[in-house]
Amino acid sequence: MIRASQVASRIRVQVLDKQWDGAIRHVAAGASQTTVFVERREDLSAVAASAEHPSVKHTVWAGTCVERPDRSLIFHSGLLPDQLAGLLSGKPPRDAGPAGQIPLEIETGPAVAAVTGAIVEAQRRLPEARFRARWVEFDQQVKIGYGGAVFDDRRSTRRIRIDAALERSDRAATASAERVIKNDNNYISDVISEIIERLEARMNAADPVAGPTTVVFAPAIAGVWIHELVGHAAEADTAMRGRSWLTPDIDSLPAGLTVIDDPRRARASWKFDDEGTPVRPVALIHEGRPKELLHSRRTAAEWGAKTTGHGRRGSYREPILPRMGCTFIANGTDDPNEILQNVQEGIYVRRMESAHTDPTTGRAVFRVTDADRIRCGKLVSPLKPHLLETVAGKALEAIEGIGCDLAFDRCIGTCHRKGQPLPTSVGAPTICTRLMTVRF
Amino acid sequence: MSRFDEWAGRSDVSIDTIANLLEKTSSDHGRGPVEGFHRSSSTRRLECGGSSGEVVSRIGREQGGALRWIDPRHEALGFAAASGGAAVALATCRAIASKTPGKPVDACPWNIEALPVEDVDASTGMPTLEEMEDWLRKYSPEPVDSAWVEAGLSTETWLTCPQNRQTRVRARAWAMWTPREKAGTSAKPLFLAARGWSELLRLDPTEAWRDRALSRDRERPWPADAKLVFSPETSAILARMLATTTHRPGASLGTPVGPGWVLTARPDDDTGSLFGSLVDDAGFPSTSRILADGHHVTGDWGGPGSLRRASFRDSPEPVPVSLRMHPPRLDPPKRSVWVTRIDLHPAGDGWMAELHGRQYPDGVAFRPSWMRLRPQRLLETCLGGVGPARSSHIGMTTPALVFDAWSFKAE
Numbered sequence: 001m002i003r004a005s006q007v008a009s010r011i012r013v014q015v016l017d018k019q020w021d022g023a024i025r026h027v028a029a030g031a032s033q034t035t036v037f038v039e040r041r042e043d044l045s046a047v048a049a050s051a052e053h054p055s056v057k058h059t060v061w062a063g064t065c066v067e068r069p070d071r072s073l074i075f076h077s078g079l080l081p082d083q084l085a086g087l088l089s090g091k092p093p094r095d096a097g098p099a100g101q102i103p104l105e106i107e108t109g110p111a112v113a114a115v116t117g118a119i120v121e122a123q124r125r126l127p128e129a130r131f132r133a134r135w136v137e138f139d140q141q142v143k144i145g146y147g148g149a150v151f152d153d154r155r156s157t158r159r160i161r162i163d164a165a166l167e168r169s170d171r172a173a174t175a176s177a178e179r180v181i182k183n184d185n186n187y188i189s190d191v192i193s194e195i196i197e198r199l200e201a202r203m204n205a206a207d208p209v210a211g212p213t214t215v216v217f218a219p220a221i222a223g224v225w226i227h228e229l230v231g232h233a234a235e236a237d238t239a240m241r242g243r244s245w246l247t248p249d250i251d252s253l254p255a256g257l258t259v260i261d262d263p264r265r266a267r268a269s270w271k272f273d274d275e276g277t278p279v280r281p282v283a284l285i286h287e288g289r290p291k292e293l294l295h296s297r298r299t300a301a302e303w304g305a306k307t308t309g310h311g312r313r314g315s316y317r318e319p320i321l322p323r324m325g326c327t328f329i330a331n332g333t334d335d336p337n338e339i340l341q342n343v344q345e346g347i348y349v350r351r352m353e354s355a356h357t358d359p360t361t362g363r364a365v366f367r368v369t370d371a372d373r374i375r376c377g378k379l380v381s382p383l384k385p386h387l388l389e390t391v392a393g394k395a396l397e398a399i400e401g402i403g404c405d406l407a408f409d410r411c412i413g414t415c416h417r418k419g420q421p422l423p424t425s426v427g428a429p430t431i432c433t434r435l436m437t438v439r440f
Numbered sequence: 441m442s443r444f445d446e447w448a449g450r451s452d453v454s455i456d457t458i459a460n461l462l463e464k465t466s467s468d469h470g471r472g473p474v475e476g477f478h479r480s481s482s483t484r485r486l487e488c489g490g491s492s493g494e495v496v497s498r499i500g501r502e503q504g505g506a507l508r509w510i511d512p513r514h515e516a517l518g519f520a521a522a523s524g525g526a527a528v529a530l531a532t533c534r535a536i537a538s539k540t541p542g543k544p545v546d547a548c549p550w551n552i553e554a555l556p557v558e559d560v561d562a563s564t565g566m567p568t569l570e571e572m573e574d575w576l577r578k579y580s581p582e583p584v585d586s587a588w589v590e591a592g593l594s595t596e597t598w599l600t601c602p603q604n605r606q607t608r609v610r611a612r613a614w615a616m617w618t619p620r621e622k623a624g625t626s627a628k629p630l631f632l633a634a635r636g637w638s639e640l641l642r643l644d645p646t647e648a649w650r651d652r653a654l655s656r657d658r659e660r661p662w663p664a665d666a667k668l669v670f671s672p673e674t675s676a677i678l679a680r681m682l683a684t685t686t687h688r689p690g691a692s693l694g695t696p697v698g699p700g701w702v703l704t705a706r707p708d709d710d711t712g713s714l715f716g717s718l719v720d721d722a723g724f725p726s727t728s729r730i731l732a733d734g735h736h737v738t739g740d741w742g743g744p745g746s747l748r749r750a751s752f753r754d755s756p757e758p759v760p761v762s763l764r765m766h767p768p769r770l771d772p773p774k775r776s777v778w779v780t781r782i783d784l785h786p787a788g789d790g791w792m793a794e795l796h797g798r799q800y801p802d803g804v805a806f807r808p809s810w811m812r813l814r815p816q817r818l819l820e821t822c823l824g825g826v827g828p829a830r831s832s833h834i835g836m837t838t839p840a841l842v843f844d845a846w847s848f849k850a851e
Contacts, residue, residue: 058536059753061523075500078524101532355785
C-alpha cells in the first residue's frame with residue numbers, strides 16, 4: 001500500500017528572487033504598454049514498467065520575454081535580472097551568468113517511489129497483466145511586469161497514470177486510469193482497483209455499431225467534449241476573426257446548460273494570467289445562451305469587454321493567447337441513474353480524448369478508449385475503442401439530461417493550441433445527448 | 441544589421457569550450473558515464489493574421505544542455521536538461537543526475553566509436569525581417585486566416601560514449617498558412633520547410649493552393665471502386681504513418697508489399713534534405729537503408745543513426761527521418777480519385793481516415809468520406825507513383841502515390 005506520506009507536500013520557496021522586481025519595474029517604467037514575462041519552470045516525469053527499472057526525465061528552464069505594444073516579442077533563455085534592459089533595447093546580453101546551477105525544487109525520490117510502488121502493488125493483484133505507471137509533475141514560477149507593477153504567480157501540479165494490458169487465450173484488453181494528486185490517502189490503490197476492474201471487464205469488449213447514436217457521458221467525461229466544442233470556440237481571438245460557430249445569436253441550446261471556465265479550479269490553477277491580469281470565472285454559456293468569451297488583455301480591449309485573466313503563453317518563447325483553465329458544465333438537476341435508464345440504445349463513455357477539433361464548424365472527433373453499450377437503460381457490455389464524431393450545435397441542442405453529479409479530472413490532458421501546450425482541467429456531471437456518430 | 445542581429449548571431453562560448461565542459465562533466469560525474477549535449481539557437485519569425493493583415497515579429501535566442509545515462513540492463517533511462525549557457529546548464533544537469541536513484545553504467549545503448557564530425561550547413565545566412573515579410577506577402581493566399589514564416593540557426597555540440605565528440609550547425613526555414621475558407625468550412629494548415637532560407641526561396645507553394653481551391657464545394661458522394669491517387673502532400677502523411685508502423689524497429693522482414701512500396705531511409709543525405717545529417721541527434725553516424733523493394737519489407741529505421749530530439753529538453757528517440765519513396769512511375773489512371781486531404785486517427789489495428797478528394801485531375805469534388813485503413817492492405821495495394829517527387833515538412837519525399845481500388849463503404 002502506498003501512503004500519502006511518501007508524496008507529502010513540500011513547502012515551496014521563491015526561486016525567482018526579488019532582484020527581478022526592481023529590474024522589471026525599471027524596464028516597465030521606461031516602456032509603457034510593454035509586458036515583461038520571467039519564467040522558471042521545472043518538469044519531472046518518472047515512468048516504470050517494472051519495479052527495478054524506473055526511468056526519470058527531469059528538466060528545468062528559465063527564460064524571459066518582452067512583448068511590446070505592437071505585439072512584437074523578444075525572448076532569451078537564462079537571463080539575469082541586470083540583463084533585462086539589454087533585451088528590451090537590443091543590446092547584446094552577456095553570457096547567462098557565472099558557473100553555478102539553477103536551483104531545483106522538485107524532488108525525484110517520491111515520484112520514483114510512487115511509480116515503482118504502483119507497479120509492485122498492481123502486479124501483486126493481477127500478476128498476468130502488464131502495467132506501466134507514469135508520474136508527471138511540474139512547477140512554474142512567473143513574474144510579470146506591466147503598468148509599473150510586478151505580479152507573482154506559481155502554478156504546479158502532480159498526477160499519476162497507470163496503463164495496463166492483459167492477454168488471456170485469444171482475448172486481449174487494455175485499460176487506463178489516472179489521478180491528480182493532492183493530499184489523497186491511498187490514491188494509488190484506488191487507481192489500481194479501478195484499472196483492474198476495467199481491464200477484466202474489457203476482455204469481453206464487442207464491436208460498436210457504426211452510425212448515429214445516443215451517448216451518455218460518465219461524470220467528468222463530457223468536460224473533454226465541452227472543452228473542445230465550446231471552450232475553443234469561446235477563445236476570443238478565434239471568435240473575433242469570425243471563425244467560431246458559437247455566435248451570440250444562438251438561442252437553441254437547452255436552458256439547463258451552463259458552461260463555465262474558472263482557472264482557479266484547474267489542477268494547475270493561476271491567480272494572475274501571463275499578462276498580470278487577475279483571473280475570474282467566465283460563463284461561456286449561461287442557461288442556454290452564449291454569454292462571454294475568454295480574453296487576453298488585447299482581445300478584451302479590441303472587443304470592448306472586461307478582462308478575464310485568460311491570457312497565457314506556453315513558455316517565454318511564445319506569444320499570448322486566450323486559453324482555457326478549467327472548463328466545466330455546471331450541475332443540472334437530473335438523477336444520473338434516471339438519465340441512463342431513459343436510454344433504450346446507446347453508448348456510455350467512460351474515457352475519451354480529443355482527436356480533431358474545428359471551432360469554425362463546431363465539428364470534433366474523439367477517440368473513445370473505454371465505453372459500454374447501453375440497452376434498455378442498462379450497461380450490457382464493454383465496447384472496443386472507436387471514434388465519436390460530433391457537430392457542436394446539433395449535439396448540444398440534443399442534450400436530454402444534465403446530472404447533478406459534477407466531477408473533475410477523470411480524463412487528464414494537455415491542451416495544445418498553436419503549438420503551445422498547457423495543462424488544463426475539465427469537469428461535467430453525467431450528460432446525455434442524442435446526436436453523435438460512431439465511426440468504426 | 442540591427443543591434444539585435446549583432447547579438448543574436450554572436451556565440452557567447454565557443455564550441456571548443458562547450459566540448460571541454462561536456463568532457464569534464466562526463467569525467468567528473470562520478471556516477472558512471474553520461475552523454476552530454478548542448479544547443480544554442482537563434483530564431484526569428486514573422487506572423488501575419490486576421491483581416492487587418494497586421495504583421496508581428498518574434499525573435500530570440502535559446503540555449504540549453506542535457507545529460508543522459510542508462511542503467512545496467514539498458515532498460516531505464518535517466519535524462520536531465522536545463523536552459524542556459526553551457527556552464528550553468530550542465531552544472532544543473534549534474535545536480536539532477538546526482539539526485540536520481542540508481543547507478544548508471546552507460547551513456548547509450550550502442551558502444552559505437554565514431555570519428556569526430558563537424559557538420560556545418562553550407563548556407564547559414566539568416567534573412568532580414570524585411571526579406572521575410574516580402575516573401576510571406578508574395579506567397580500568402582487571399583484571404584488568409586493566419587500565416588507565418590520562421591528562420592532559425594542552431595549550433596549543437598555533444599559528447600557520446602566512448603568520448604565521441606560531434607558538432608553541427610544547422611539552418612532551417614519554415615512557413616505555415618491557414619487559408620480563410622468560406623463560413624462553416626474547416627481549413628487545414630499548409631506547411632513548408634527547407635534547409636535554410638536560401639532553400640526556402642526555391643520552393644513554390646502555389647500549386648498546393650490550386651489543389652485546395654479545386655477541392656471546395658464538395659457535393660457528390662465518394663465513388664466506390666475507383667483507384668486512389670494521393671497528392672504528394674497527402675502521400676507524405678500516409679506513407680510516413682505506414683513507414684512508422686510497418687518498418688518500426690523489430691519489423692517483420694519479408695512481409696509482402698505492393699509494387700509501389702519502394703522505400704529507403706536516407707538520414708545520411710546531407711545534401712539539402714530537411715533532416716539529413718552525417719550524425720543523428722545522439723552523435724551516431726547516420727546510414728542509409730532500403731526498407732522495402734516493391735516485393736517485401738526488407739528493413740527498419742531504428743537503431744544508432746536514427747535518434748532524434750524534439751528539442752534539447754527531450755531525450756533522443758529513434759524516429760524515421762529522411763524517408764524517400766521510389767515507386768515505379770505510372771500514367772495517371774483514367775478513372776480515379778485525387779485525394780487532397782487526409783486525417784488519420786489510430787483505431788484498433790489500423791486507422792480511421794477521413795479523406796477529401798475530387799475526380800482526377802480537375803473534376804468535381806466529392807463529399808469527405810470515412811474509411812477504415814489497415815496497414816497491410818495499404819502496403820499490398822500501393823501500385824506506383826505519378827508526377828515528380830516532393831519533399832514535405834515531415835521528412836518524407838514522395839510523388840503522388842497510386843493505390844488500387846479499396847473496398848470500402850462510401851458514406
